[in-house]
Amino acid sequence: MPKPRKVCIIGAGNVGSTFAYTIMQSALAREIVLIDVDRERAEGEAMDLNHGLFFTPPVTIRSGDYDEIADAALIVITAGAKQNPGESRLELVQRNVKICRSIMDEIVSRTSDAVIVMVTNPVDVLTYVAQEMSGWPHGQIIGSGTVLDSARFRYLLSVHCHVDARNVHAYIIGEHGDSEVGVWSMTHIAGVQMNDYCEHICKRTCTDEERNQIVEQVRDSAYHVIESKGATYYGVSMALERIASAILRDENSVLTVSLRADGHYGLRDVCLSLPAIVNHTGIEQVIDASLSRAERDALHKSAETLKGIVEKIE
């Protein structure tokens, strides 16, 4: 039986350890276990995190091996090689498929009860590979997808409109990567459509050119951060905390996680991000909203890109 608030993090690098740091402060987990091929790194990270426990709600943090997974409620996979400067997420694919397969072997021999959140890039492709290897219901294995990209989108729109990002509702869907799609038709601020909000409330233009620039900025954010500091980990850890909370607290939250499309938006047999209700089972339901023609075409193009990569995997 899974322990309700036991979280195993596979990969104790930048993202894995920052995610642990994030959830130790939010009372989300009762136990956090860091598993890494580099055992010393995992031990060091666990030790460092434990030294902050005096300042947080009670939680047990340790490094461990794969046997810890047997009773985990949530497994977050951040293990793998990361993007080198200038390298696209998709170029990472073959290296990380191999790592993903070896990790899934360890997981499926020990449990079938946890929800798995894939973070390692290319996240959509690896979510698909993990689902194929597991034989579990597809909704139980999801990718962090474009939850981070949607947060970046909301942040940039909040700056554009001078309003709290939490009042901006906007989604990035499709690939977590170069072919991702900004969904303007679903974008609103406090229930007011973006165009109307800009024209009547914040009195700022929102031309097609400005819109394209905002989506480009979202899409290229990771490249800029990686060029400047080598890796991205704060934003993604906050996004992961949000996903973990939806799962562990059974929140039925709408999040753009990477999931297996099964006829949604006319797509099938591909993992990519769509707005979906997330709870303790993983995916409860995909929200099949109506998109503009251009958005739907772009989403289908994104799906084709991902399918093309999956077909090339050895």
Ligand SMILES: NC(=O)c1ccc[n+]([C@@H]2O[C@H](COP(=O)([O-])OP(=O)(O)OC[C@H]3O[C@@H](n4cnc5c(N)ncnc54)[C@H](O)[C@@H]3O)[C@@H](O)[C@H]2O)c1
């Ligand atoms: N999906 C997203 O939004 C998002 C955002 C940021 C980073 N990422 C991805 O997350 C991954 C991790 O990034 P990072 O910056 O933490 O990298 P990192 O190099 O700091 O950490 C990766 C860790 O994985 C470990 N590892 C490698 N092979 C392993 C294996 N077989 N078993 C267990 N552990 C193994 C390494 O020892 C290392 O500690 C990358 O693929 C990166 O592209 C995804």
